[in-house]
Amino acid sequence: MTSPKSEWRVGVAGLGTVGAGLLNFLSERPGFAPAGGSARVSGVSARSRSRPRPFDISSLPWFDDPVALAASDETDIFVELIGGSDGPAKAAVETALKAGKPVVTANKALIAEHGAELAALAESKGVPLLFEAAVMGGTPAVKMLREAMVGDEVVAVAGILNGTCNYILTEMEAGGRSFADVLAEAQRLGYAEADPTMDVGGFDAAHKITILAALAFGCAPTFGAAEIEGVDKIELLDIRLAKDLGYRIKLVASTARSDDGGVSVRVHPALAPLDHPLARAGGALNALFIEGRRIGRIFIQGPGAGAGPTAAAVAADIADVMTGAQRPVFQKPAGALKPFTPVDAAHTLGRAYLRLLVQDVPGVIASVSETLAEAGVSIDSFLQKPVEGEAGVPIVLTTHAVAESVMAEAVRRIAALPTLLQPPRLIRIARI
Numbered sequence: 001m002t003s004p005k006s007e008w009r010v011g012v013a014g015l016g017t018v019g020a021g022l023l024n025f026l027s028e029r030p031g032f033a034p035a036g037g038s039a040r041v042s043g044v045s046a047r048s049r050s051r052p053r054p055f056d057i058s059s060l061p062w063f064d065d066p067v068a069l070a071a072s073d074e075t076d077i078f079v080e081l082i083g084g085s086d087g088p089a090k091a092a093v094e095t096a097l098k099a100g101k102p103v104v105t106a107n108k109a110l111i112a113e114h115g116a117e118l119a120a121l122a123e124s125k126g127v128p129l130l131f132e133a134a135v136m137g138g139t140p141a142v143k144m145l146r147e148a149m150v151g152d153e154v155v156a157v158a159g160i161l162n163g164t165c166n167y168i169l170t171e172m173e174a175g176g177r178s179f180a181d182v183l184a185e186a187q188r189l190g191y192a193e194a195d196p197t198m199d200v201g202g203f204d205a206a207h208k209i210t211i212l213a214a215l216a217f218g219c220a221p222t223f224g225a226a227e228i229e230g231v232d233k234i235e236l237l238d239i240r241l242a243k244d245l246g247y248r249i250k251l252v253a254s255t256a257r258s259d260d261g262g263v264s265v266r267v268h269p270a271l272a273p274l275d276h277p278l279a280r281a282g283g284a285l286n287a288l289f290i291e292g293r294r295i296g297r298i299f300i301q302g303p304g305a306g307a308g309p310t311a312a313a314v315a316a317d318i319a320d321v322m323t324g325a326q327r328p329v330f331q332k333p334a335g336a337l338k339p340f341t342p343v344d345a346a347h348t349l350g351r352a353y354l355r356l357l358v359q360d361v362p363g364v365i366a367s368v369s370e371t372l373a374e375a376g377v378s379i380d381s382f383l384q385k386p387v388e389g390e391a392g393v394p395i396v397l398t399t400h401a402v403a404e405s406v407m408a409e410a411v412r413r414i415a416a417l418p419t420l421l422q423p424p425r426l427i428r429i430a431r432i
């Protein structure tokens with residue numbers, strides 16, 4: 001247990017957008033914590049000391065090596081804002097925990113990939129390891145699952161966890177713009193990760209939903225088990241056709257528990273009905289549904305990135321450390337976390353949107369519907385929409401709920417039809 005102190009010396013490693021936001025906040029409001037006492041930055045570390053920053057760091061003790069900052073006698077709380085699942089971030093966090101120091105981090109990759117071992121280390125030393133800022137930035141999803149939902153059993157969690165992808169999809173639809181054009185703008189606005197593949201490939205959202213799955217279901221965070229598909233193959237044509245059918249395409253991250261104790265963790269583009277709250281969460285917003293057996297559905301929405309919001313989440317964790325609040329890092333003590341058991345695709349039911357580009361010849365529609373029927377897929381709606389400039393005719397259909405393994409086989413058979421001009425495009429319809 002940490003004991004009450006009048007002053008907490010905070011070592012901050014990583015001075016990007018969030019780090020600068022935190023330094024600014026702590027200089028303005030050092031006595032912000034409800035338990036009293038103050039938080040003072042006692043040392044900083046980053047890759048470059050001289051890089052221009054919105055906050056003057058010249059008066060703060062500088063550490064070239066974040067591990068040295070974590071180990072310093074002047075550091076009571078170590079804040080890790082470096083990023084990356086391994087390397088200096090992991091080394092510094094381990095150093096702080098081994099020395100019995102509380103750690104606050106915004107590093108989703110670190111927690112999603114090494115959360116179980118770090119939780120075991122933190123708990124063996126009796127110190128908190130907190131990561132509210134790792135998921136949904138300033139919108140409190142972690143505390144919601146770790147603390148507020150413990151009186152219930154979570155059944156499912158689903159939402160929009162990547163602001164960059166949400167911004168890209170929103171702007172593609174609103175302005176009829178290309179994916180590449182809008183991505184460049186998102187990078188200029190500072191939403192995107194240093195490597196935008198992390199965002200558009202779905203990996204950033206997968207890190208976040210892996211963490212939420214561990215909190216919701218008491219399983220060890222297992223990033224390798226996440227099924228991941230990004231937005232990089234979404235075309236404007238699909239955005240438009242989906243809208244004609246009454247849907248909007250979103251990158252949905254979800255986790256759910258099956259009746260036999262399996263847990264699904266997935267990120268993929270999905271069609272949400274236009275009037276659904278997830279479809280209405282536009283721009284860089286994040287949004288999340290949590291479904292509890294007794295509470296029912298909770299919906300939260302807010303900023304998932306940015307200096308002010310994300311630093312506020314880091315500060316809330318620092319306040320928890322100052323208060324002496326302590327609970328297991330995930331939903332259960334590290335030693336009691338269940339191994340992750342994936343859900344079998346044969347048992348995962350869902351509806352789908354399927355877009356085909358076919359030759360405009362007699363019998364082509366009959367061959368598509370016969371192939372689907374033979375594979376066991378039932379069509380819900382069907383739209384044939386000539387598009388100017390296209391070589392063939394786009395056919396769009398939605399299906400009734402079917403096992404994903406059955407759908408995959410149907411798509412394989414459709415892809416083999418001689419009238420197909422390009423591979424079928426399948427997008428799931430969100431189960432929300």
Ligand code: HSE
Nearest residue numbers: 162163164192193305
């Ligand atoms: N690149 C992330 C996003 C930022 O776009 O949501 C916060 O994790």
